[in-house]
Amino acid sequence: QVQLVQSGAEVRKPGASVKVSCKASGYRFTTYAIHWVRQAPGQSLEWMGWMNPANGNTKYSQKFSDRVTITRDTSASTAYMELSSLTSEDTAVYYCARDRYTLPPNGFDYWGQGTLVTVSS
């Protein structure tokens, strides 16, 4: 069965970076796009970026484009999201999600369990 398993909770100080992993199983990793979405406490969902695992192409929300990097290791079927220059406003649960297609997107049909990133001095 399709699964996306994310790395564990992280605590960082302001100004630091965090890298969250998302290991895919149960399907061919390079066939479907991966998105990253975050959710601050009590807030809605916020789309951050997209990656085609087949070639590493990425698209980012302009809000994060200077701070976020999405990469992958195809041999490990794992996607990564790194966010730099953290502030308290980056405290949120970060999700990876698989798209039904590669491009154009067509709905996110499988989600990781979420990774809580807490930014605090």
Place this chain on the structure above:
Amino acid sequence: EIVMTQSPVTLSVSPGERATLSCRASQSVSSNLAWYQQKPGQAPRLLIYGASTRATGIPDRFSGSGSGTEFTLTISSLQSEDFAIYYCQHYNNWPPWTFGQGTKVEIK
């Protein structure tokens, strides 16, 4: 950036009743719209894509309609497990592929 606006913010419904949730896009997104359900402490779950196609395993009491800028999610007869927050999301053309602010469906 396309802004997605959901209404109402909270919907109080009795079990067995129908629930109608609305989502409006600030510009046309054609039929490139999805609906998700999220329960506390869980990741979202895809319900509807293409504005009206149910995702795999989704009960037929969930239905989606609309195109362009106006969309509706209908739950025909609410079950206890349906009380949750529902989000719409567009995935038209270029990113960001934004979500609405959510509608909480609560027990009346």
